[in-house]
Amino acid sequence: MSQTGALRETRQRVVLLDELRRTKSHPTADELYQLVKRRLPRISLATVYRNLELLSRRGIIRKLDLGGGQRRFDADNTSHHHVRCIRCGRVDDVAGELPISVEQAFSDKHGYQITGYRLELVGVCPQCQSE
């Protein structure tokens, strides 16, 4: 896999990104594969994996590990976090940032040089609440 060269605009990559961006959810590699396949029937799952890996390494998309075994992907790079429903497993976005410095809050608790953080809220989604 290329580490330094320029990214090319292949049909596969363009369609993949387009599908990922038009999806509000956070699809797994296979879900994305199914979506893209409708437009490019000959695409292979390996290409989907390779592109997701490449794109997330370049910071163009985000790779999520939200629980549940499979990884999920997210084209939204704006600052946001996630809420996960403990009942149905659904994952939604939460806009915004914490009003304090997370780095500072834990600065003396470890020797790490903190570069960022991921916040996952856990709760019950509206749908599951009304059941």
Next chain:
Amino acid sequence: MSQTGALRETRQRVVLLDELRRTKSHPTADELYQLVKRRLPRISLATVYRNLELLSRRGIIRKLDLGGGQRRFDADNTSHHHVRCIRCGRVDDVAGELPISVEQAFSDKHGYQITGYRLELVGVCPQCQSE
């Protein structure tokens, strides 16, 4: 797999829990399997998986999905979060809580009834910093 019956104190389960509790890190199922195997050479990996699943469903241990593909497990149920090194993948604990109400900070951003949150700091661990 049993859903309702009482848990039995099998040697496998006891040793598994003991090893998990005496480990400061957050081992994967396979790492735990290797540890337990030294004391119970005939244990099978399937038993490790089954017990980890069962114990986390009962809330006795925690199943983590911290990124990196494999799931990790944690016997510590006290309130703490995690830091992950982006270089080597190592995961450490971070004691404490945020000094603000996370629920409130995002209260108007979603319809969820928030029950908790998981925070994952990302950065470079001391060892990798000195390289």
Next chain:
DNA sequence: GTAATTGCAAAAATTTTGCAGCATT
């Protein structure tokens, strides 16, 4: 004795990789 649990082996599920040919720049 009964029901939970185990080991083994096989299967399922998910992700990665080698390679020859193709496509974007």
Next chain:
DNA sequence: AATGCTGCAAAATTTTTGCAATTAC
């Protein structure tokens, strides 16, 4: 033309499952 990318197939990894035998209660 050069090199990044793709499809395919095979391999590697991780997790789950069926089943007969065993074990804790």
